[in-house]
Amino acid sequence: MIIMSRFNTVLARNTKNAPMAMGPYSQTVAFSHYNNLSAQLPVDPMTGKLVAGGAKEQAERCFKNIEAIVESIGHAMDDVIRITIFLKNISDIDVVNQVYSRYFQGYAPALTVAAVAALPQNALVQVEALLSNGEGTIPDAPQAGDLVKIASNTNHAPLSPLSTQSVAFSHYNNLSAQLPIDPESGRLVAGGAREQAAQCLRNIRAILENIAVPFDDIVKVNIFLKNLSDIESVNEACRACFPDSAIARAVAYVPARTVVEVSGLPMGALVQIEAVVSHGDGTPPQAVEDRHGIVIRAHDTENAPRCALSTQAVAFSHYSHLSAQLPLSAASDELVAGGVKEQAGQCLNNIKAIVESTGHLMSDVVKVNVFLKNIADIDAVDEVYASFFPGGVPARRTVGVAALPRGAMIQIDAVVANAEGTPPKA
Structure with missing residues (x-):
């Protein structure tokens, strides 16, 4: 503990x-x-x-x-x-x-x-x-x-008067969700979901290069898909980008990930991708000697479902970002039997297994995102949810989605406090 x-x-x-x-x-x-x-x-x-x-x-x-x-x-x-x-x-x-x-x-x-x-x-x-x-x-x-926060834009990625491409504060960069827009033409790229996902990722890369941050410093990606059936095409684009560097390939590092089907995206896009990125340099006035060398710590446990395309938990500095958990048994990799209560319980048990495997407790969870196939199930989910968070502490977002991976009724991801931080390089 x-x-x-x-x-x-x-x-x-x-x-x-x-x-x-x-x-x-x-x-x-x-x-x-x-x-x-x-x-x-x-x-x-x-x-x-x-x-x-x-x-x-x-x-x-x-x-x-x-x-x-x-x-x-x-x-x-x-x-x-x-x-x-x-x-x-x-x-x-x-x-x-x-x-x-x-x-x-x-x-x-x-x-x-x-x-x-x-x-x-x-x-x-x-x-x-x-x-x-x-x-x-x-x-x-x-x-x-x-x-101070540092807001950055580059002409090599799509610009918008409504948003800043990257906003850094302390040890994190938060990127605006990237649409598959060619920054030169201002239009969606030609092609289907694979081509659009590749453009989203190119835009993210351009934003990171502008602030001198490597692509492998991404700790979490959220993928918004118009059609969940396009996921394999999007996965092809992701495999071409993750891992990115020789160091990341050596340890097979991939960020945490959540995939969400949406009913619509700006400009009629098929894909939109947002990223949360580590920022080891911190923001002023943090001293250089205090902020260099903080490392990303990726963690998987056999006690929760594993996926080659994502890491279960990626910690950096004082936060750990968890991949979305489906109601899958870690032992069988199959959906658990029962209805939404049983599925919600399995999602939360998977999160608990991941959290505890990193030496933390569920009381360290600061934010939970719930995705429901049927928004009317929210009360039933809360009955189960309250047993995992009896104090009702974490902040939360709940949305209804038309479809979830593996035909699930519910999917949950989380952000967890990481009080001990992540160590500097030796």
């Missing part, structure tokens, strides 16, 4: 100025230099109900809720590193972007936008934020509160 007293601790907080959680989760969970916010629905905190109106009014309420949470913990919207917007209808993207842009003038965070099959409470919009936390979470010992 890891003794947490000398280290950053998991800090969950809630405010009455935003909707209280409709399940066993917290509005925001801070650990080290990041705040992980639960996805916000367009719910009025005074009434507990969805606001009247369409996508524009719902988007406005989502951002008001985020702003209320951010301000309740002594931060400002300028501290937002990444925004993720899920829509019920991709056709609402323009009106939602109009609302979004009012909250970020001058600085635009990294951004991901996708339409999904369903959202909780039949909402049209759901918005999630990742926030910097310069003061850290060591009890009674504020850290470098003057850390």
